[in-house]
Amino acid sequence: MQLVLSWPIRLAVVAILAFSLFVDGAGYIYRIANHLPLTGSVEGLPPNFGGWQLYFHRGLDLAGGTHIDYELTNFPAGQSRADVQQRTIQVINRRVNALNVSEPEIRGAGSNNDRITVDLAGVNAAQAQKTIGAVSKLVYTKWVPDAKVTAGPEPGFKPALTGLTGDDISAASATIDSTGTSWVVNITFTGSGATKFDNLTRDNVAACPGDSATSAAANCAQRHLAIWLDLTQKDIDNWEDPTFAGKVSSPYDSGCLAAQTPDTVCGKFLTDPVTREEIAGGQAQISGSFTQQSATDLATGINSGSLPVDLVALDVTQVSATLGAESVKLSLAAGLLGLAIVVLFMIIYYRVPGLLASLALLFYAGAVLAIFKAYPVTLTLAGITGFILSVGMAVDANVLIFERFKEEVRAGRTITAAVDAAVRRAWPAIRDSNTSTFITCVILAFVGPSAVKGFAFTLGIGVLASLVSSIVVTHNLLAIVLTAGGLRRPALLGVDRVRAV
Amino acid sequence: MVDDGKAQEAAVVAPAPRVRRLNIIGRRNLFFALSLLIIIPGILSMWRNGFLLGIDFAGGTEFTVTFAGNPSPAQVQGAVDAENLNGAVIQTSGGGYIVRYPPLNAASQTAVQHDLENRLGPMKVDQILEVGGTIAGETIEFSLLAVVLASVAILALLAWRFHNVPGGWRAGFQFGGSALAALLHDVFILTGIFSILGKVFGLRVGEIDAFFVTAVLTVVGFSVHDTIVVFDRIRENIRVSQRLSFEQVVNLSIMQTAARSIITSFTVVLVLAAIFVSGGETLKGLSLALLIGIISGTYSSIFNAAPLLVVWRRLQPLR
Numbered sequence: 166m167q168l169v170l171s172w173p174i175r176l177a178v179v180a181i182l183a184f185s186l187f188v189d190g191a192g193y194i195y196r197i198a199n200h201l202p203l204t205g206s207v208e209g210l211p212p213n214f215g216g217w218q219l220y221f222h223r224g225l226d227l228a229g230g231t232h233i234d235y236e237l238t239n240f241p242a243g244q245s246r247a248d249v250q251q252r253t254i255q256v257i258n259r260r261v262n263a264l265n266v267s268e269p270e271i272r273g274a275g276s277n278n279d280r281i282t283v284d285l286a287g288v289n290a291a292q293a294q295k296t297i298g299a300v301s302k303l304v305y306t307k308w309v310p311d312a313k314v315t316a317g318p319e320p321g322f323k324p325a326l327t328g329l330t331g332d333d334i335s336a337a338s339a340t341i342d343s344t345g346t347s348w349v350v351n352i353t354f355t356g357s358g359a360t361k362f363d364n365l366t367r368d369n370v371a372a373c374p375g376d377s378a379t380s381a382a383a384n385c386a387q388r389h390l391a392i393w394l395d396l397t398q399k400d401i402d403n404w405e406d407p408t409f410a411g412k413v414s415s416p417y418d419s420g421c422l423a424a425q426t427p428d429t430v431c432g433k434f435l436t437d438p439v440t441r442e443e444i445a446g447g448q449a450q451i452s453g454s455f456t457q458q459s460a461t462d463l464a465t466g467i468n469s470g471s472l473p474v475d476l477v478a479l480d481v482t483q484v485s486a487t488l489g490a491e492s493v494k495l496s497l498a499a500g501l502l503g504l505a506i507v508v509l510f511m512i513i514y515y516r517v518p519g520l521l522a523s524l525a526l527l528f529y530a531g532a533v534l535a536i537f538k539a540y541p542v543t544l545t546l547a548g549i550t551g552f553i554l555s556v557g558m559a560v561d562a563n564v565l566i567f568e569r570f571k572e573e574v575r576a577g578r579t580i581t582a583a584v585d586a587a588v589r590r591a592w593p594a595i596r597d598s599n600t601s602t603f604i605t606c607v608i609l610a611f612v613g614p615s616a617v618k619g620f621a622f623t624l625g626i627g628v629l630a631s632l633v634s635s636i637v638v639t640h641n642l643l644a645i646v647l648t649a650g651g652l653r654r655p656a657l658l659g660v661d662r663v664r665a666v
Numbered sequence: 667m668v669d670d671g672k673a674q675e676a677a678v679v680a681p682a683p684r685v686r687r688l689n690i691i692g693r694r695n696l697f698f699a700l701s702l703l704i705i706i707p708g709i710l711s712m713w714r715n716g717f718l719l720g721i722d723f724a725g726g727t728e729f730t731v732t733f734a735g736n737p738s739p740a741q742v743q744g745a746v747d748a749e750n751l752n753g754a755v756i757q758t759s760g761g762g763y764i765v766r767y768p769p770l771n772a773a774s775q776t777a778v779q780h781d782l783e784n785r786l787g788p789m790k791v792d793q794i795l796e797v798g799g800t801i802a803g804e805t806i807e808f809s810l811l812a813v814v815l816a817s818v819a820i821l822a823l824l825a826w827r828f829h830n831v832p833g834g835w836r837a838g839f840q841f842g843g844s845a846l847a848a849l850l851h852d853v854f855i856l857t858g859i860f861s862i863l864g865k866v867f868g869l870r871v872g873e874i875d876a877f878f879v880t881a882v883l884t885v886v887g888f889s890v891h892d893t894i895v896v897f898d899r900i901r902e903n904i905r906v907s908q909r910l911s912f913e914q915v916v917n918l919s920i921m922q923t924a925a926r927s928i929i930t931s932f933t934v935v936l937v938l939a940a941i942f943v944s945g946g947e948t949l950k951g952l953s954l955a956l957l958i959g960i961i962s963g964t965y966s967s968i969f970n971a972a973p974l975l976v977v978w979r980r981l982q983p984l985r
Binding site for chain 2: 234236289290291294295298477478479480481482483484485487488495496498499502503506507510511514546547550553554556557558560561564565568572590593594597598599600601602604605606608609612613614616617620621624
């Protein structure tokens with residue numbers, strides 16, 4: 166225990182204190198000085214220490230928004246489940262981008278890569294589920310003559326499904342072509358997709374052979390291959406209605422499709438390139454007058470077209486922002502009230518040691534909040550409760566030491582000796598009891614239901630910090646302050662008599 | 667500065683004797699009976715009625731809403747009954763309602779909301795919870811697993827920590843086992859009271875959900891916390907006071923640590939009471955469960971755990 170009172174340890178405590186004050190305070194000062202919002206992430210906000218943005222990460226139950234746990238089913242055979250999960254996460258990410266959510270969180274989970282958790286702030290559940298779960302399907306069509314068609318990309322022709330869909334594509338990406346001047350979209354087909362595509366392109370070229378770039382006759386509609394999202398046979402059946410064909414042929418609109426009702430007609434068109442030559446080998450390139458933006462958009466459209474798996478929502482939580490704000494207010498009030506009660510009680514009951522313990526408690530609270538920001542820990546309602554509870558537990562170690570201190574003083578020890586003996590003798594109980602709580606926290610954090618993990622995490626951090634606060638900080642404060650003679654009066658220490666040195 | 671020469675002897679005798687006369691070990695059967703008085707009805711209620719299950723465990727879809735028109739509970743129940751979806755209505759303290767259905771898919775969720783608005787006027791949706799059967803099952807599974815794992819880990823920790831008292835590992839297991847019994851006592855008190863609250867009195871606060879599991883596990887940690895403090899004192903006193911009998915050592919240790927146990931629990935109870943009163947709807951059940959559990963934990967560590975250790979020592983003497 167002498168080690169605890171050594172200068173290196175004291176310096177370390179002061180360093181932790183300085184760090185916590187900095188983490189807790191500096192961000193706010195900067196934000197106030199620059200008229201930035203006080204909470205949440207702010208674009209490009211310094212102090213941005215090596216990529217940190219220091220602020221409390223609020224969980225959805227506090228910020229408001231939607232949380233969904235998805236189960237992935239119907240994994241495509243012969244592909245690594247981890248890859249499929251990653252691809253699904255990418256697709257969901259792209260779809261969610263359309264909703265303009267700040268900091269969407271899409272994480273893989275599940276022991277078998279079969280879960281994805283989605284957290285979207287400020288989005289309601291219905292909208293989120295529609296956008297994410299939309300069964301968008303990429304569809305390739307060829308063109309067949311139909312004199313009654315007057316609108317759409319190829320008047321006089323209507324599309325026909327080819328059987329080639331997004332399932333046949335493994336990737337699409339926007340790049341600069343070999344000449345280095347224009348943007349193109351590269352598509353890679355899967356094995357079976359490559360065969361289908363090869364057949365299609367051969368038929369297309371055969372429809373009006375020649376060099377499509379120079380000869381107008383060789384650029385007939387049948388040589389084009391259109392790409393759509395979600396185009397159905399029912400849409401094609403309506404193609405002779407010019408308004409309808411026009412609408413469906415407008416650029417793909419993810420927002421419209423997400424909010425689709427049976428009556429709305431949404432744009433489903435991606436592109437309609439001409440087939441220059443037969444393409445075998447499963448690598449195709451779509452070129453045209455692309456800008457970087459339009460090429461990327463098309464690649465995104467093709468990629469996000471289809472999810473590689475089916476998604477089943479296992480649970481959905483939607484919390485309104487007002488309820489979240491209310492919860493924050495209530496738990497803050499509860500926390501402050503609890504802290505005030507504890508501090509008041511400690512000072513009245515234990516006098517000077519109680520005051521010192523309260524100082525240690527403030528150090529503890531500051532350090533834990535700094536950890537929450539720096540780590541960062543996403544705070545939920547349960548997490549805040551865990552933190553408040555750990556304040557109560559932090560007191561326990563102090564109470565153990567002080568009760569022991571009183572006993573040692575009664576037994577006739579001098580103050581200095583009593584402090585030392587109190588800490589030394591209380592230590593085994595403090596160590597064992599905190600270990601048991603910590604074990605419970607670790608178990609909860611690993612096997613507990615997800616709602617409970619946040620609680621376990623904050624309580625666990627709290628237990629560790631309270632150990633440092635009571636054993637190191639309170640002990641040091643006691644040792645330093647009680648060496649000063651003026652404070653050694655019995656009334657100030659909450660004991661009957663004190664033996665002089 | 668006080669140094670009148672009598673300090674030492676005055677300090678040794680003065681504060682303690684009044685408390686130390688309490689003979690807890692001697693009256694242990696009374697305290698065991700008191701515990702059983704609560705545990706037995708609790709177990710009966712759990713066995714006969716089970717629990718009022720929250721949505722986490724039961725599965726389903728739950729809307730927390732506030733209606734602009736402030737309809738009466740009967741009106742809301744009427745509107746929900748008219749939907750024929752087996753919906754149940756619970757009034758919240760804030761004047762809002764919780765409407766709970768069997769699991770609904772995304773489309774019928776929207777439909778239900780429109781339907782309620784058509785029947786009862788504009789409403790504000792505060793929260794929608796939807797829990798499918800898979801998750802509900804997993805929550806139950808994980809919760810039980812967590813309780814069992816935590817109990818085993820704590821028993822092992824205690825047996826290891828206390829195997830250095832006279833008697834070795836066997837003594838260690840007596841300490842660990844008594845602590846575990848006190849812990850189960852608290853778990854049964856807590857679950858029993860919640861079963862009675864939820865099923866016999868039909869109170870929503872007695873509903874058990876993932877938060878309740880959190881509470882049970884925290885209580886497990888806390889109960890052991892208190893018990894360890896007493897046991898640690900017993901271990902120390904066995905070494906220090908060789909002349910006392912085991913009963914006397916235990917009683918002395920209880921008396922020496924009771925102040926600390928009660929004070930600590932008292933501060934935590936104050937904090938929890940603050941959460942219970944001002945923490946809002948979601949935290950009421952959690953803070954009530956913790957309150958019950960921590961009071962029970964303090965009681966059991968003083969009046970059950972150490973006396974049990976004495977009983978066990980009598981049945982299985984080590985010396």
